[in-house]
Amino acid sequence: MTILKTASAALIATVVATGAFAQDGANIFVIGGKADDPFWSIVKKGAEDAGQIVEAQGGSVTWLGPQNYDNLGPDAADLIRTAIAQDADAIVGPNWVPEAMDEAFQAVTEAGIPLILYNAGGIEAADRLGAMNYVGSDDYLAGKAAGEYFADHGVTNVTCVNTLPGAANLQAQCKGLIDGATGKGGTAQELPLPMSSFGNPTAVAQAVKGHLLESPEVAGLYTIGNVDANSASIAIMQAGAGDRVKLGGFNLDQTILDNIKAGTQLFAIDQQGYLQGFLSVAILNNYVNYGLTVPTRQILTGPGIIDAANVDATLAGVAAGVR
Structure with missing residues (x-):
């Protein structure tokens, strides 16, 4: 994770120094979990770290999450519609409850807004909804x-x-x-x-x-x-x-x-939630600004098993806020 963050800082410096960015930038909306959810705070950090590049290029990253999980599918669908209404250039979202959320996601792609599914849904949902990529665990x-x-x-x-x-x-x-x-x-x-x-x-x-x-x-x-x-x-x-x-x-x-x-x-x-947020935002930013795409549509960030054999190596990532 430190390598990714260092690479981000280097890229930001290069972009700012050369002025090599789109004039208006990409306004990317990310649908995620509650702000106080420990897992989703890590995903959010990944999105925000990638967002430093987005902001350096004149764009923005907006995080939208539900107040609670009691009405998860419909509430998440409303957040997707909010992103559309606020003129998102690109949207990232998890397909938690397909029967409640598919219609909203279809509205995204029908409006011509680039979409990446992450965290939940898999490549099958990405195919069904016309998303560019799926980023997450299976x-x-x-x-x-x-x-x-x-x-x-x-x-x-x-x-x-x-x-x-x-x-x-x-x-x-x-x-x-x-x-x-x-x-x-x-x-x-x-x-x-x-x-x-x-x-x-x-x-x-x-x-x-x-x-x-x-x-x-x-x-x-x-x-x-x-x-x-x-x-x-x-x-x-x-x-x-x-x-x-x-x-x-x-x-x-x-x-x-x-x-x-x-x-x-x-x-x-x-499932390396940090990577889910970071990669999703980075991929969409490059697509909106430069037309760059990743040919591997399913980008798996997990599953991996942490046990007594590798727990020590993982603790450093927790201290950095990315595991």
Whole structure:
């Protein structure tokens, strides 16, 4: 990540010194998560770092996020329409809930506005909606990698804790987990919780604790976000299940990496959110200003597995705010 940031600074200096930028610049709108969501703050940092180049070339990057996740699909669709109404030159967005968001994304491409999907949806959604690229992890493969990792480490009964069950990318992740675990002879299931529980540590911890007490055969928990992983860790302790239940999850932060290092969390799946924000904005900026395109339409930033073998190398990225 440091290499990317250094390269950005060098490019900004060159652009400013030579005056080699479009007269008006590109006004890029980025649809993302809540401002206080730990994962999305990293994605936002990536977009803002790339935005330094955009601003040096006379353009701007505007971040639009929902107030909460209770009505995720319709609220995100409204943000897309807001970007269109504010004369966006290009738009970046996740296809979280296709049935609620596809129409808004189609309005983007029908208006001739360049679009990149990132974080959720995959290349299939990019094809369906006419987006230039998809930048992000493959959620099904992320879940499958997690299910296989659990099985390979002797954890044969796993629950996928889904606090955003209406989001297609997270449904795909839980399906991947189930397929990965069962494909290696294990058992897995999904525990869907109300969307209002996402980001609510108390609600998640109580629900997961209840699940563990009611299902003593469960030997592994997988969460769809780093905040939920920390809640699940507390639930495991409260249920007195530390000896039998191993924890894995999607995304990471300082606490999760410390837990992996200490052995209280088995692994985390990394999707490199910083790169999702950075690359999406950079690609669109170059396209709007210079007509440059990336021939590889699916640009995967994950999944990667962080465990005891590579946790130390990842901690430096967390300190820099990019992991």
